[in-house]
Amino acid sequence: MARAFGLSLALLLAGGAAGAAEPPAEPLTRLYYDRELLAYCGLGDAGARAGFERRLRDLRERPGFSRERQLAAQSRAWQAAHAEWQNRGLGGFRGWCRNEGRATAERLREAGGDAAAQ
Numbered sequence: 001m002a003r004a005f006g007l008s009l010a011l012l013l014a015g016g017a018a019g020a021a022e023p024p025a026e027p028l029t030r031l032y033y034d035r036e037l038l039a040y041c042g043l044g045d046a047g048a049r050a051g052f053e054r055r056l057r058d059l060r061e062r063p064g065f066s067r068e069r070q071l072a073a074q075s076r077a078w079q080a081a082h083a084e085w086q087n088r089g090l091g092g093f094r095g096w097c098r099n100e101g102r103a104t105a106e107r108l109r110e111a112g113g114d115a116a117a118q
Contacts, residue, residue, distance in 0.1 A: 023100075024080050028059050028070065032077030034104045040085050041097035043105040051108030 023037075024030045035052050038044040059065065085093050 023084075024076060026073065026076075028065075028073040029076045029080070031055050031059065032074045033081050034108060036077055036081035037084075037096075037101055037104050038108070040081060040093065041101035041105075043097065043101050045105070045109075047109035047112050048105045049108075050112030051110065052112075054113070055108070055111050 024033050031052065035044070038048055084096065088096055
């Protein structure tokens with residue numbers, strides 16, 4: 001019994017980062033995924049939020065944007081981010097935040113530009 005528990009725990013810990021998935025490719029879903037990633041990692045500062053808002057405004061101006069499409073993208077993004085967080089295993093999400101999370105926050109801060117200072 002203890003051996004089975006130990007094996008299960010070892011597989012859980014070892015499998016965390018190995019199964020990391022690619023973030024969504026569709027721009028609107030990716031943007032919402034980025035927001036979810038920052039929320040999981042506690043990296044959503046004013047600059048990153050301003051960048052998110054600026055990118056969202058840009059995407060809203062594209063042909064084919066609709067409220068339904070936005071809601072579907074938000075749902076897919078939440079599911080993908082939650083699955084990624086769960087897939088990381090116990091404590092494995094720290095590397096996700098340290099690497100992808102910080103890079104995402106920086107990318108959004110850059111996209112926010114002057115809007116972050118307002």
